Amino acid sequence: EAQVTQNPRYLITVTGKKLTVTCSQNMNHEYMSWYRQDPGLGLRQIYYSMNVEVTDKGDVPEGYKVSRKEKRNFPLILESPSPNQTSLYFCASSLLALEGLNQPQHFGDGTRLSIL
Amino acid sequence: KNEVEQSPQNLTAQEGEFITINCSYSVGISALHWLQQHPGGGIVSLFMLSSGKKKHGRLIATINIQEKHSSLHITASHPRDSAVYICAVRGGATNKLIFGTGTLLAVQP
Numbered sequence: 001e002a003q004v005t006q007n008p009r010y011l012i013t014v015t016g017k018k019l020t021v022t023c024s025q026n027m028n029h030e031y032m033s034w035y036r037q038d039p040g041l042g043l044r045q046i047y048y049s050m051n052v053e054v055t056d057k058g059d060v061p062e063g064y065k066v067s068r069k070e071k072r073n074f075p076l077i078l079e080s081p082s083p084n085q086t087s088l089y090f091c092a093s094s095l096l097a098l099e100g101l102n103q104p105q106h107f108g109d110g111t112r113l114s115i116l
Numbered sequence: 117k118n119e120v121e122q123s124p125q126n127l128t129a130q131e132g133e134f135i136t137i138n139c140s141y142s143v144g145i146s147a148l149h150w151l152q153q154h155p156g157g158g159i160v161s162l163f164m165l166s167s168g169k170k171k172h173g174r175l176i177a178t179i180n181i182q183e184k185h186s187s188l189h190i191t192a193s194h195p196r197d198s199a200v201y202i203c204a205v206r207g208g209a210t211n212k213l214i215f216g217t218g219t220l221l222a223v224q225p
Contacts (some may be wrong), residue, residue, distance in 0.1 A: 005216065031211065033213075040216045040217065041217065042202065042216060042217035042218055043202065043204070043213075043215040045181075045212055045213060048211065050211060051134075056220075057171060058212055059212070088157065090207075092159075093192070100173075103164065104149070104161035104164045105149065105161050105213075107151075107158065107159040107160070108160065108162070109157065109158050110157045110158065112157075112158075
């Protein structure tokens with residue numbers, strides 16, 4: 001079954017304790033992206049990757065790191081989490097057409113992070 | 117002002133009604149996406165369009181590039197259509213998506 005898998009689904013942790021949210025897709029998609037969703041603000045892009053070893057900042061990259069060592073995996077790293085990073089996080093992937101990101105995105109089920 | 121604006125923010129309809137959700141944007145775009153987010157939180161891509169009109173079952177999406185406006189229509193609405201509907205645009209030659217804040221739709225039986 002084609003899917004984007006995020007782990008964990010829920011996490012409560014404390015300020016400053018490094019954490020990683022994993023994202024894996026089995027569709028051989030070139031494009032992967034991380035978003036956060038906050039009430040009243042909607043979805044905002046954190047980082048995206050066009051292919052292996054190619055990553056770029058989205059609109060809200062501060063406090064986050066990503067890596068793309070393999071095509072299927074795109075982990076989101078919070079080196080020193082803070083309470084303002086409490087949010088609902090989504091990973092997504094898609095094919096990249098010749099003209100760029102003109103393919104539907106496939107989303108993971110979301111990860112709800114609470115930073116105390 | 118947000119680059120992507122949706123209206124209405126909230127919509128309550130009776131089962132069977134025809135529903136329209138609107139999306140206006142202020143940037144040049146190469147594609148527009150409509151997404152559906154159910155109460156459990158999962159997000160599903162409904163449409164991706166760059167011109168004209170697309171139809172899938174009871175859902176129809178249209179876009180007018182000159183007017184920078186898109187609409188999502190639901191015919192014969194059903195309570196299972198209750199969800200948040202999100203518009204997102206791919207701005208110009210970038211590979212980033214800019215999202216509207218969503219329209220919360222509740223269809224009552």
